[in-house]
Amino acid sequence: MERVSADQPVSIPLIPFSAKDRPSTDIINTCVHCGLCLSSCPTYRETGLEMSSPRGRIYLMKAVDEGRIGLESEVFQEQMSQCLNCRACEAVCPSGVQYGAILEASRAQIEQARAAGKIPARPGVPSEVPDNPALPPRPLWQRALRGAVFGGLFKHMGLFRAFTGSMVLYQKSGAQWIARKSGILKLLGLAETETMLPALSGKMIAPRGQIFPAEGQRRYSVALVTGCIMSTAFAEVHEATIRVLQKNGVEVILPPGQGCCGALHTHGGDLDGGRELARINIAAFEGLGVDAIIINAAGCGGTLKEYGHLLHDDPAWHERAVAFSKKVRDIHEFLAGIELNRAALGRLEISVTYQEPCHLAHAQRISAQPRALLKAIPGLELREMHESALCCGSAGIYNVTQPEMAARLGARKVTNALATGAAVIATGNPGCALQLAGELRRRGKDVQVRYIVELLDESYRRGPAPAA
């Protein structure tokens, strides 16, 4: 048998990382290649491919950092895109590699190179699934997302809210991100009786400095981050959050002038866009004298807590950012940390399984608290699902950029959730909620997706059973 001869290497120019938002060499070199992250990584678990693992991706970053490959590498671009940024790897990394930071910087590098025309806007990578007619052509989406949406709507909450009712907006931003295949129009319309999602209320919550007083004696004063999608599509979750806080003796303020947290921007590599939004929010929440800044969406919480890092190169804002981030508390973290008003909780005879939002479980390491809250509800039966902390595939705009992997992970998650037989899937993040609802809808399953605060709210509203 003839021996294989290695193909001749082709000499190509390598495009290195540029100085601005360069992934930290120190962070990259903190990885000792132990591989303990592998089994926590959704894309590795789906594919078994080393380059689709955190270790493999860091290795690719290292290769670019050391000049062995360049930004034009399609494998590099594809892997930076295929990563969900769920940060499950970061939570299990013994060496504490700040994976999210170097991933986001790597994405920023790719975006910079694209903007500068050094690499094509549309890499011919394998994840481009040509046989998916439901998916609009990528270039349109690139433009829609990066230009109109990121640059425009998310940065102007008034505009965002004004357009919320419009299907156009939803299709261009939230809708596709939300649940491409789920028939979002029907969900939004709510004219039909389908109630698989928490009611996507038309109410909307615009923060105008409202103050919701504590019920009974005031124990704490907090400010609520209303965000973008949460203040519109999930306004009822905000209402529930406010009511639950009030029940617990907490006064809730909705500071005006706040906006989108910028999570989608930073995760996608638009670090400057994220920074702009961060500054808006820092300014809006400064000087309120509150005990905590409350956020009820996991993805936003992760970003808000990292404003310090995001603005670490900005001397004018860095300290203010750190002070802001220090005050941020996820709603579950906050409620589990105070003495919960258990006496007022009413019975909810339901079985619930908990899907952990990545940016709660991994980015914020909040895992026990949501479960503790669920267990506090009398009558509620918590059924743990397999791989509860494995990403559901929603991951911000991932549904758009990596539709195939998103669908695979969504299916995997829902299969695990359904295996528990629970009637409700509880979660704490809009992306997860919509991803799950979409997949459930596709399967025609009559299982509800609810926020934990909604379940708490329902329990409080039901009230304690009268003494026998």
Added chain:
Amino acid sequence: MRLTDLIAELRRALGPEAVVVEPDALRTYDADASMIVAHPPQVVALPADAAQAARAVALAVSAGLAVVPRGAGTGIAGGAVPVRGGLLLSTARMDRVEAIEPRSRRALVGSGVVNAELNARLAPLGLQFAPDPSSQRASTIGGNLATNAGGPHCLKYGVTTNHALAVELARADGSLIWTSDGTPDAAGYDLTGLVVGSEGTFGLVTRALVRLTPLPEANRVALALFPSVVAASAAVSRVIATGSLPTSLEVMDHNAIRAVNGAYALGLPEAEGTTLLIVEVDGVEDGLDEALEAILAICRAHGAFELRPARTPAEQARVWVARKSVAGAIGRLAPAYLLVDTVVPRTRLPLMMEQIERLRHEHAMEICNVFHAGDGNLHPLVLYNPRDPDQVRRAHAIAGAVLELSIAQGGVISGEHGVGLEKQEYLPLLLSRAELQIQAAVYAVFNPGDHFNPAKIFPSGSGPAQLAEERRARMRQGRMQQGDGPVGTQQAASPYEPVVAPETVEQLAAVVAACHRAGAAIVPTGGHRAPAAAAQPAVMLALRRLNRILTYEPDDLTIGVEAGMTLAELQAILAAHGQMLPLEVADPAHATLGALVACAAEGPRRLGYGTLRDWTLGLTVVEADGTVVRLGAQVVKNVTGYDLVKLFVGSHGTLGVITAVSLRMFPCPPASATAVLELPDRGAAFALLDDLAAARLLPTAADYLEGGALPAPRAAPALLCVRAEGLPAAVERHMRELVGLAARHGGAASEVRGEEETALWTAVVGRTAPAEAEDTACLKLCVPPAELGAALAEAQAEAQARAVTLVVTARGLSGVAYLRAAGPPVGLRGLFTELVRRRRHAHLFAGAPQVVAGLPVWGAPPPAAELMRALKRELDPYGTMNPGGGFAWVDPVALHT
């Protein structure tokens, strides 16, 4: 085949998504967790199952590409680095748990199954796969098998090889072969034991049948803080010496503490010198506190300044995750580390730690010590910056010095991570040329074309092909001087002329060499009893005069003795130190350790302690040409090269003469009792055994007796003798529950202890002694444990139909039964033939010639008989070692074929 054709073929066979060819993607496969050498493969394939894997192997081999297996790439010796390029075969998608058989305590798994995920599946069933390497949340069963991985809990439960029943190998021709069907005590060479620890060089492991262990009912974890790593090591050495059997004794020095303290919220002091000892004990709830307290008292006496229990499961989990994360957390301390993975006798731990401290200062380098102290398995991690050539040099100087010191203390080069690329140049420090040659001889059988994971393990100047050829030449030379023809052609008056009983190994080796030159066969024997049969004229080599103690440091719980020492002699020596070998055989006064090891003897207490396969750490063997080699070492963990000890355990003297044996010892338990359960019938007895297997009890023996003279005065139709050993409270708990179990199954229980208990077990094993009366045949029947009851029912029915009566003595939970059958020879022959037909694993080990003649006494041939024949041919090319004494399908001149 061109590479492009190979890629096309692979894509066709495995699917396009299972083949990786982009150069940038291939780069991510150029290193494992060692990061010592980087070399990308030419192509990566990710088969979904064994059939696809075998196809990929065949394609690569036909294209002239090497095949490098990779699990999760968490190895730290470079074992998965494709140094010569080739096809990297990732098992990541071969991750199906195909079957879990709780009652037989085994599971069939793909080699890509992640260790922690298998354990997550098993936990709800009250079972575990015991090996728990620190990498377990990512590492695969295939990788664990390749390195014979250990882990913190291996102190009590043993390493991977103790939990591997059989493996499926994809071979160079694209065939798949199982090393065994996994039935306990299956006759034949222990190929499974050979493949475990072979680092992917013997073929691609595609699936494995692994042993499962009951999860303990309870455990206790405590953290003890010492002022120095030497003090902690001294405490560990003492704990082992006093005979405690903790689950884990793990040491972390101040650098290891610093690496994980913050991240896992341990809240430990980090001052220079501060050393943490993690202690875990497990078992039944009763007596556990007492067990832990005894260990903590020793810690206090050795200077522990703080003891803190980890009470909640969450706390315990945090401690263990932190411990298992140390190597991965080194990134917090330094950009790279060199891990030395040596094992020393446990009493040498303090000395070794002093020396490591000295080296640290001498070379002005930081060392992080984190190790399996209870096993004597040191892991100094030398921290260095790979970009500083001087630091690299100093790191390697320290590693080399530690290994040399360790070897001088009886240590080995690798305990659990393998040799791979990182340690291959150190191999000659431990192994002689002849020892390297015999390693290569086995390699030559499994991997003759260098197809699998080439350029690993063996030192670079001495490849396995060269070494194997050297050995063949050596064998030839010894013979060709005489120009003899094949063995067995000479005539002699008696099959046993002459009998030689050498006094030293040197004399014995000279005799073997002389026989080799003369073309005479050799029948090794303990010398107390004639071998059952002889195939041809041979020199009978009696080992009875080789009966000295070689090395016995009681505090190490190991002993080295010459092979002619009898079991009774050994037990007497050990008893003086409160130690024992937990093995009862029919004739301990005459059974020599060499013979017992050669026959892979087992006894009732295998349930609690294992068998000689598990306890034999090292052997001295005289090869067919008189060359003396030492296999293994007298330490409790060792993956320095292939585990040839496993090959010789149960080889029946057919590969070489065992002249010395190193064994793991056990402390005599503080308490022991046996419940004798009289039951109305076999059905009740096996129903009780089912309950016992499902209960969280840990009996050390559970023998089932039926027929014959039962230990007086009992005369029940079915008897179970269930033994419990350990702390008094634990033993009492077992006795209480066994009384309850007996009552539930319509039986009665009584209890024996002390001399009465010893007498009972002597009587039990006496029932399994070979007998050669004309109307008797002695059989050993082996089945998966869950099938034992049914197999015995079947045997009784077949026996009755032939007017044969059976005396049954069975290891009730282990799947092994001894049947003494009495009846007309034709009935006995018919019964045996039927048992072989139905169950394959029936061994006719004693019987009158008219019963035995012409029968397949070893049962049906195993699936891998061809590999066994090849091993025999390679190791004993002239067939002079115990002709006729071995397995019929291996040895062409065997008597009973």
